[in-house]
Amino acid sequence: MGTKRVAVITGANGGLGYAIACRLLDSIPSSVPLTIVITARHLRKAVETISRLRAYAKGRDLLTFDYVLLDLTSVSSINEVSNQLLSRYTHIDYLFCNAGGGDFTGIDWPGAFVEILSGPLNALTHPHFKVERCGRISRDSLGWVFQMNVFANYFLMKQISTLLSGGGRVILISSIESRIAHEFNPEDIQLTHSDQPYVDSKKSLELLHTAIAKRWADELGVLIYITHPGICHTSIMAEYLNFLTTFGMLCLFYIARWIGSPWHVVSPYNGALAPVWAAVNAVPEADPVEGVTYASASDRLGRCYVKRTDDVTDEDRKNAAILLEELDKLVQDSLERVRLESS
């Protein structure tokens, strides 16, 4: 890698993505020339984010920003973004696959009360009361949530793998909620029949990681870390919360932390700890890419640290292989689609 470092952060306008950018600025010494490429869906958001980050970086000199407009639910958008990155950069040091989302319809408030009262810590760590819609299909005829959270990341990584090879790192962002995912269903890989596609897609993302981490490290020299931000206040459910409920949620988060939950890091900046640590500080010999999830965690006093969990089962490995086979097929289909579109 050259002395110039290039970081790509997808969805940098959102809570966690923005926090990752800030944390990255704090983690890389200002003497190192750094380029932060943010992706957003629309120019206005990209421009706003860059101006906020510029203010955050306060006159840091060797800092360059750039943007690409990326729509994860469109393979032709991903393909174009890849071409742009390939034409603009000779290498990418860090790719934060942060953007994603779910097809949420709201919060099941009665359910939430019952769940929180009957088991507060569990309810605040693995909530079942976020209501998801089932069966949304993207314009590319793929499961919408699956495409955004799983396939898009893989397709992007594949398309720009030459930029990453020889030392680049990819940071995948999972969620603690993947632990309440349904069992992997080879009949419904695109999760169009799942009643919680967001949660299940995070599990699939972990399986994707299991399937490729070792091979990419060995063959391409690309280190793919899977991380999760713990539980923090991000933009993902913001539209279903008002001032009062947001305040209530934050109170509950703090209470959970005091009770002893390591996962309630609360702020997005804390949530960005593990992703940025994996990119900048992790040492491959001591911090293996494969079989381990690195998560942002916090003690009772709010001191944050990176917590490891390694719970990949043989069953997971088997499912990972099935998933990867499907993803590789989809990559071929997508390339064909892009070829047809441009001819």
Add this chain to the structure above:
Amino acid sequence: MSRPALTRPLRSEKFGLERTDPLRWRLKTDKVGRLNWAYIRDDDELKRHPQTPYEKHVLGLETGLSEFPKAETPYDAALNGLRFFKELQLDKGLWACRYGGPMFLLIGVIAAHYLTKTPVPEEWKIEIIRYLTNSAHPIDGGWGLHSEDKSTVFGTACNYVVIRLLGMPPDHPVAVKARTTLHKFGGAVGCPHWGKVFLSILNLYEWDGVNPVPPDLWVLPDWVPVHPGKWWVHCRQVYLPMGYLYSEKVKAPLDPLLESLRSELYTTPYDSIDFSKHRNNVSEIDIYYPHTKILNFVNSAMVICEKFFRPDWLKKKAKDVVVDLIRKENQNSDFLCVGPINNVLNAIVVFCEEGPDSKNFLRHKERFADFMYISEEGMLMMGTNGVQCWDTSFALQTICTIGAGDLPEFRETVKKGLEFLDNSQFTENCVPGSYRDNRLGCWPFSTKDQGYTVSDCTAEALKAVLMVQKLPHVETLISDERIYPAIDVLLSLQNRGSFSPGSFASYEKIRGPPLLELLNPAEVFGNIMVEYPYVECSDSVVIGLSYFRDHSSYRRDEVVRAINDAVAYIKSEQDVNGGWYGSWGICFTYAAMFAIEALSYQGEVYANSEVVRKGCHFLAKRQEADGGWGESYRSCETLTYVPHEQSQVVNTAWACLALMLAEYPDVEVIKRGIRLIMSRQQPNGEWKQEGIEGVFNRSCMIEYPNYKFYFPIKALGMFAKKYSNASL
């Protein structure tokens, strides 16, 4: 997504589109630089007027100009460049260029033709369809705000209508692709404001779905802060005729073609759309400057007022005031108007008011052609009626700066250029009551007919005139007495008081509070409501006045004070890492060149000025590995330095000029840039077109094709004169 560079063969050829015979196009001009492309059908006339090198160059034909042995030294390279560039000069002494880039203009001129039942010339139809085919996004087939932009609803809806009105069938692959993309964006209901206005004029959208453009504001007393007379000239001159058209609900009569378009532009049947619900529906893809809450409130209030509380006398009064001002604008600009948008809108108003055979409408019809430009890729519409004075001023300055003005082979070039500037100086003021400043003695950006001066255009022309008239063999055409009024105007344009004191804005002094920007209704542009202070305009004025200060003692104290105040403003605009944001060129390299030149004329250089030092370090740190500089148009959008995919000759020339003027001590840095410029020079002395060079309103890019000639020539020549002319 931004788009890849033009590839050969052109897409229009792949689709087998008809094209006109490029050998038949001729550029007609007059002594004030009017540019009219004519398609010559008569063979005898063709023979009488063989194509000039410039015409061939623009049409992508072999110019047949001589090739030179490869230049070994920077000075030889500069002269080879100048030998090529000299051949592009038109016989009236000016340099012309295609001023393309904005992709929302063609709809205006085509709508004006359609509504007024003015036939579009066949050769225009063919070439406009070719241009739009070639400039469509290679993947999704849409168009954006400007030629390098991703596809947007605005660009795609408007240009789709253009190709259809010009005769492309709806099932042509080019139309199908564009329409599919438009539908993917949700159809034309998501068009920004100006798009909605054009569609309404064509009866393809309903006026009650357009946010109000009240002409009534013009009836307010002049002192009211929101009075349109205080707005930026481009903004007020566009909303003036728009207000008329909005208030009168002008629309073309429905016909089968428009009926068909109504069914093509939307995702649901036209009659089922409640347009009033789409006033604020603007596609997220298009937005650069979103509505403020205040604007939404004001708009809603105005809709209600218009329905229930607007007496007929007010409507009539507003109409009279607006029509009067439109006539004055036409008179002051000889029907060219400040830009292509109000040009076509004014034409429609005059058509409605005075009828198709009126003298004024006929004059409008003649003027449409002044904005249409032929190129290798087809016919485009320009952002103004040209860049004649601006380009000619820089060309002359370049020749003088590198000491080529005395060489016999360039004497005629210089003489003709000066004659053009002589013919272009304004000799009369605007008619009273047109909300215009004095312009006597000033120079325009484009032509004398068009009648608008910009602070920097007058200053750069002034500098060019003074430089050229110092050459021993050149006869003085413009006496000092003719220059004094220009100085008077420049001094009067300096902002004083609360609005960025010391600075210069573009066309006028800042007249209204920047808070008015909260009411910016355009959605796709930033900073349009009032005049803003601009670093480059201030730089140019400082440069021009500094030349004048050393030339004459006229109003010496005031000139010196104006320079000092402007310099203080320029310094205050430098950001912490040493850059200046460029508002009219891309971007930080452009502004750095102007700022450092202005400072250098005050004796501020690297050795003695912290500001200049910071400016130099800013540039030096951004030099690419190949020795060049390259800046993307994304710099303008994001207000940060964004590198281009490749080094650009124009950016490299700007950066090198800045460093040389600053007397930057590390000559090796400059030398590497100079070497890059030389390496890109073609055997005939020219440089090939690279990325787009200019910008306005932060978000819309615009072409300055002559930049790639005179700035590299100037950089090479200056290097040879300042350092050494040894072989590099």
